[in-house]
Amino acid sequence: MNTVHPIRERELLMTRRQLFGKSALGLGTAAMAGLIQTELGAAAEPLRGLPHHTAKAKRVIYLFMSGGPSHIDLWDYKPKLGDLYGKQLPDEVRDGQRVTGMTANQKSGFPLAPSRYKFTKQDNQADGLWCSELLPHTATVAKELCVVHSTFTEAINHDPAITYIQSGSQTPGRPSLGAWLSYGLGSANENLPHYVVMHARTRFPEQSLFNRLWGPGFLSSDHQGILMRSQGDPVLFLSKPDGVSSADRRAQLDALASINQQQAQEFGDPEILSRIRQHEMAFRMQTSVPELVDFSDETKDTLELYGDDVNTPGTFAACCLTARRLAERNVRNIQIFHRGWDAHGNLAGEHSSQCKDIDQATAALIKDLKQRGMLEETLIVWGGEFGRTPYCQGNLTRENYGRDHHPRCFTTWMAGGGVKPGITYGKTDDYGYNIADADGQPLSPRPAKDQWTPGTMHIHDLNAT
Known part of the structure; x- marks a missing residue:
């Protein structure tokens, strides 16, 4: 059906709506009345497939690590890789997986790069949680975390992968997850937006983040995420x-x-x-x-909990404290993007800097919400668009290396919001390359998005959770 722009309709003096409204006979009135009655009858049927428990989460804080943090260097401890330094990843492990053009033809092949970082096992109320020395503060809240080692996706490049995890589709144009939450849940505070987005400062802002990642797609534009800036007016064009x-x-x-x-x-x-x-x-x-971003009413203990960076606008710490203040004011959907995790080379330098940005503030956010009695009603999600390969990209030394994109398995975690705390879900093989069964053997057939396999978490399932 051809459509006419509303301004052009105005120029034509009469719109379709005006034509039908001014006509004595509406097209299909009798048939429409019958259809409406049919739909009303269908709507009266009882709802099926409702959750088997009462939902606890009233709001979501999504900490998105854009670029793809290395699960092998942060969360997924692989001690056996230490004995395989520099050896080639076996073909049967890669099993024909598509790799990026950055490593597909590198002369060194796929040399294995064990993590240079020490891991310690933290008490998490279950079998323990291995945490990298890069995240000492986050390790202290291990009992609050539900860590998923078996997250997977199909997208292998940044923009499709981020679009996929933010909207459920690799094709741009669909509503973002936050827009759907806004559409479905509405607002609990008429003075603040349903959906607030922040970009934390980083030393490595490589990846572009397009506003469609928090856009409404085909939903009305008031479900668009509102971007809060770190400099000048927090929201553009807000000042009188x-x-x-x-x-x-x-x-x-x-x-x-x-x-x-x-x-x-x-x-x-x-x-x-x-x-x-x-x-x-x-x-x-x-x-x-202005009242929201004014931290002068925060106690000294609270500011110290988040670290020295909290008083610098735009830092990850300042964004996390702002997120807690938004949550206190019943903003339902809050998202913090932290760029710079795309460590194709110099992972040791880049990841250590990135972790210093986020570690203390992430733990502080969990502790702060818990001590205020808000954690059970606030779901915190942490993760990126994919993981990183166990083999090296570029030059390999014991102390430094790069890693390529790896969609086949990576780590995400959740805390609060009714999620079972202190557990790990899923596991990977000895290489951190494939999702594995309870015995550590790669799953066969490999997990797929259209067929759920126990112990796995496709990003669609993560978002549905």
Whole structure:
């Protein structure tokens, strides 16, 4: 069916809506009435497939490590790799997996690179959790974590992989996970957005992050994530223009809303109503946002918990404290992106810096929420778009190496929100290359997104959780 832009319809003096509205006979009125009655009858059927337990999470804080952190150097302890330094990854382990062009033809082949970092086993109320020395603070909250070693995806390059995990599709244009949560749950605070996004500063901001990653797709635009900036105004165009009082601004918005309401009635475009709601939200945020980002009411103990970086706007620590303050104010969906995990070379230098950014603040966020009685109602999710290979990309030494992208298995974790704490789920083989069974043997056939296999977690299942 051909469509006409609303402005062009206006130029033609009469829109389709106006034509039908002014006609004495509506097309298909009798048939439509019958269809409506049928749909009403269908809606009366009892709902099936409801959760078998009462949901506890009221809000989500997603800590997204953009670039793909190395599970082998952070969470998935592989001591046997130490004896295989420099040896080739066996063909039967790779089993024909597609690799990126960056390592497919490297002259060194696929030399194995054991982690240079020490791991210690932390008490986690179950069999213990191995944690890298890069994450000493996060290790102290092991009892709160549900660590999934068997997350997997199909995408092997950054943008498709991030788009996939953020929207459920590698093709851009679908609503983001946060937009769906906004659409399904609505808002619990009329003075702040449903969905807030922050970009934490990093020394290695390689990957671009496009606003479609927190976009509404085909949903109305008021489900778009609101990006809070680290410099200047926290939200663009939020401050009142010089010389304009709050009363003047209120009068302007009322006049604009009246015009928009007339346009909405005439054209029936839902985006006009979304625009009205966005203007009203922006007006209320002129008061709520400055108070939100002002940490002067935080105690000294709280600020010390998050670390020295917390007083520097835009740091991961400042973003985590802001996330807790948003959660206190009943914002349902909060996401922090931290770029720079794409360690194709110099993993030792880059990952150590990245972990210093996030480690203390991540643990502080969990502890802070717990001591305030909020952790059980707040789901924290940590992870990236894929893991990294056990073999080296580029030059290999005992002290430094690079790792390529690895979608076949990687580690994510969750805390709070009704998730069972202190456990690990799934495991990988001795190489950290394939998802394995309880005996450590690679699963055969390999896990697939369309057929759930016990002990595995496709990113669709992660998002559904």
